[in-house]
Amino acid sequence: DAEITQSPRHKITETGRQVTLACHQTWNHNNMFWYRQDLGHGLRLIHYSYGVQDTNKGEVSDGYSVSRSNTEDLPLTLESAASSQTSVYFCASSESMADTQYFGPGTRLTVL
């Protein structure tokens, strides 16, 4: 069955370190998204991609970057982790722009 996976599921890191969160989908979806979930804020869009080599900034993109070298993967990089980036991160994919997004299981990131 097609699926979307995230790794690691839990990560503890220190302030200032670079961190990369992986997202892999086997749906063959063109669209992929990264969100962060924080209490009181719901899900906020960090970056999104509508295809290979395409990346776009979302609502809360500062301090994050993504790259899309193939259809299946959209890794999220925190260039220099900050305590404010402690959050749960969700990756999602969809077949077309207005289609349902299917979410990965999430990565809980703690920045100390």
Next chain:
Amino acid sequence: AQKVTQAQTEISVVEKEDVTLDCVYETRDTTYYLFWYKQPPSGELVFLIRRNSFDEQNEISGRYSWNFQKSTSSFNFTITASQVVDSAVYFCALWFTGNQFYFGTGTSLTVIP
């Protein structure tokens, strides 16, 4: 502004009661899509429904029903005869032609046995 408002932060009901979760959206676009997702305590996000702006028919799926009213910009979700397994955070979301999803802040539902 284009956004989604879920004014109810937390709701508690006793099992078997009906409960309605409110969702109010704002958009100037005529073409848009509305969604509901469920996030149980285990943390995953589960898709419940997708509705486009041209289809105002209400939908029923088992104990779940959705009331879409463009006149009030609302897309409310009702659970009939609630069960403990319905305890979760529920998110309403909006997609519009700016090609982004906007999620509400969620409503945490607790069903008390």
